[in-house]
Amino acid sequence: MGVDTENEGKWTSFESDLEDVAMFGYDPSEHDLGVRVVEAVGSVADIDETEIITPLNDAIDPEALDTLFVQGIGGRVSFPFIDYQVTVSVSENGTGRIYVE
Structure with a gap:
């Protein structure tokens, strides 16, 4: 999976080092985390x-997901959504990655 040119500017996907895992960037100043998860899946x-x-809230509370990653804290959470395992990893500066496998 490489850069998604159809949605260029909306978000970027990156090839992951792990087989069968797609990785997507996340920036809280540009995106809502719950929306990004649904877009990635x-x-x-x-x-x-x-x-x-x-709905995403069948898998995880989107508001709780957002509050887990208050800027300056960072963290990681994994949960199943539809037929995929989703992992959200956010750095201390608030940017992060969404992994879908």
Whole structure:
């Protein structure tokens, strides 16, 4: 999985060192974390995120997810969403990565 040119400017996906794991960047000044998770899963599933019928809050509370990563703290959380395992890792500066496998 390389850079997604169709959604260029919206978000960027990166090839992961791990086989079968897609990695997506996250910047809280530009994106809502819950929305980014749904976009990332949609990209991996090769469907538009609006076609995902399972709400994210069936897997994790999006507001709780946001509060886990208050700028300056950082952290990591994993959870299943649809048919994928999602891991969100946020650095102390608030930027992070979303891994979908």
